[in-house]
Amino acid sequence: MTFSIAKPTAVTNTTSSxxxxxxxxxxxxxNDNRLGATIYNDSSAILYVKLGSTASSTDFTCILAxxxxxxxxxxxxPYNYTGIITGLWGSATGNARIGxxx
Amino acid sequence: xxxxPNNPNGQAAMANSAPVVIASNQSxxxxxxxxxxxxxxxxxxxxxSGTITDIxxxxxxxxxxxxxxxxxxxxxxxGSAVSIxxxxxxxxxxxxxxxxxxxxxxxxxxxxxxxxxxxxxMFFNDSNQTLYLLFGSGVASASNYSVRxxxxxxxxxxxxxxxxQLNGLWNSANGSVKVTELx
Numbered sequence: 001m002t003f004s005i006a007k008p009t010a011v012t013n014t015t016s017s018x019x020x021x022x023x024x025x026x027x028x029x030x031n032d033n034r035l036g037a038t039i040y041n042d043s044s045a046i047l048y049v050k051l052g053s054t055a056s057s058t059d060f061t062c063i064l065a066x067x068x069x070x071x072x073x074x075x076x077x078p079y080n081y082t083g084i085i086t087g088l089w090g091s092a093t094g095n096a097r098i099g100x101x102x
Numbered sequence: 103x104x105x106x107p108n109n110p111n112g113q114a115a116m117a118n119s120a121p122v123v124i125a126s127n128q129s130x131x132x133x134x135x136x137x138x139x140x141x142x143x144x145x146x147x148x149x150x151s152g153t154i155t156d157i158x159x160x161x162x163x164x165x166x167x168x169x170x171x172x173x174x175x176x177x178x179x180x181g182s183a184v185s186i187x188x189x190x191x192x193x194x195x196x197x198x199x200x201x202x203x204x205x206x207x208x209x210x211x212x213x214x215x216x217x218x219x220x221x222x223x224m225f226f227n228d229s230n231q232t233l234y235l236l237f238g239s240g241v242a243s244a245s246n247y248s249v250r251x252x253x254x255x256x257x258x259x260x261x262x263x264x265x266x267q268l269n270g271l272w273n274s275a276n277g278s279v280k281v282t283e284l285x
Contacts, residue, residue: 051199061282062226062256078258079222079284080195
């Protein structure tokens with residue numbers, strides 16, 4: 001018998017906004033049902049994103065550019081990571097536009 | 103030994119039958135037909151073939167050879183037969199992320215050690231110099247690398263995830279690389 005194996009697909013996108021902050025904030029809480037996540041930096045300040053707790057300007061996974069030139073940085077969380085995601089900005093302005101796929 | 107009333111026709115109801123004692127040295131008596139039983143504990147025998155149905159509690163089956171055990175459950179998902187329109191789904195997710203910072207070096211260094219439990223890895227080159235990243239434990243150089251990560255740029259491993267060692271070096275020692283490993 002030949003098996004047909006598929007990766008789970010996401011049919012729901014739950015959006016949220018997190019206000020820019022110069023101190024660490026939670027962008028997404030841990031969610032075992034998460035299949036993916038998108039983060040768009042709708043701020044003129046750069047956004048430090050960390051997969052994990054306590055992001056800082058020296059402890060992060062990636063930096064998303066500010067939207068000063070019109071389009072901010074965008075990040076798709078890979079590998080079906082389900083843990084907490086934290087971040088902070090260079091200064092407290094704008095928002096992160098977040099989508100969580102389940 | 104005589105019992106009354108006599109039963110001239112052979113088999114009769116229990117009240118009208120004589121008890122039978124099986125000899126202490128009776129050889130095996132074959133049983134045919136369908137056997138119905140509620141069994142707990144260990145079944146002290148061998149099932150040579152056939153199907154066990156209606157298992158409602160946890161059951162451990164010891165498979166004596168590599169090919170002798172088949173389970174019908176593997177053919178089903180959600181109670182329906184697996185097919186192209188009802189595919190078996192296998193999910194793989196990572197709940198733990200570990201971020202480390204590796205200072206830039208102009209000579210080859212270990213960026214990420216081998217880890218068989220790795221489910222993913224991301225690299226942000228927080229340096230004003232290009233990072234030459236090598237998949238392997240050899241000496242990375244400007245002519246021996248797998249991928250070049252420009253200054254202030256991001257890279258993550260493709261699936262299936264490479265779990266071996268990664269080495270790297272920069273044109274000069276400036277800044278660091280932030281490495282996030284998922285397990």
